[in-house]
Amino acid sequence: MQGIKHIIFDLGGVILNLDYQRTFTAFEALGVKDFTSLYNQFKGSRLFDELETGHVSENVFLQEMQKYVTPGVTDQQIIDAWNAMLLDFPLQRLQLLQQLQLHYNTYLLSNTNAIHLERFNQILQESRGIPSLAAFFNKAYYSHLIGYRKPDKEAYQVIIDEHQLNPAETLFIDDLLQNIEGARAVGLQTIHLQAPKTIADIFKPAASL
Known part of the structure; x- marks a missing residue:
């Protein structure tokens, strides 16, 4: 961490626990055959990419997904299936983010969409009494609101430019x-976080900062 002044965090798999299989299973139960051909952790179809960059609305997404599900499936069932991958915010990680705010400028950069944003903030409210992830960062950036997704360079550049960050002094974790x-x-310092390691393992000395 020597020389680091700013930290940019990914969300899913770093701060928020995810289980993609739950969404795959949920959509298959709604009649979608081979959902992984439409979407997986590494790549989505054009529909999902455009949802995550804000180029299609929630309503358009639901209309398109109705083409794949069994007749009679409701929009709410599709939303619930899409949200099934979103699990929980471990308390230790949230406490760590609060500690790091005292010593670094912290930002969130997440490939997400309006449906997931509403749901994971709801999970945070219900489990921790905090209405928004914005409380843990100088600013949170979501792909569907900025119009770019990682790994496109423009997604990172939005944060760098807006806050005039020196990439050599900025750590990105995903x-x-x-x-x-x-x-x-784009010149950022990086840590590739691989399970079973968590951000708590990276910042073990944080409690004594």
Whole structure:
């Protein structure tokens, strides 16, 4: 961490626990055949990419997904299946983020969408009494609101430019190698977080900062 003044965090798999299989199973139960051909952790179809960059609305997404599910499936059932991957925010990670705020400028950069944003903030409210992840960062950036997804260089550049960050003094943490490679391409320092390691393992000395 020597020389680091700013930290950019990924969300899913870094702060929020995910289980993609739960969404795959949920959609298969709704009649979607081979959902992984439409979406997986590493790549989505054009529909999912456009949802995550804000180029299609929630309503358009639901209309398109109705083409794949069994007749009679409701929009709410599709939303619930899509949200099934979102699990929990471990308390230790949230406490760590609060500690790090005292010593670094911290930011969130997440490939996400309006449906997931509403749900994971709801999970945070219900489990921790905190209405928004914004409380843990100088600013949170979501792909569907900025119009770019990782690993596109523009996604990282939005944060760098807006806050005039020196990439050499900025650490980016993500669990996907492709996103790490995208960050390196714009000069950011990086940590590829691989399970079973968590951010608590990276910042073990944080309690004594």
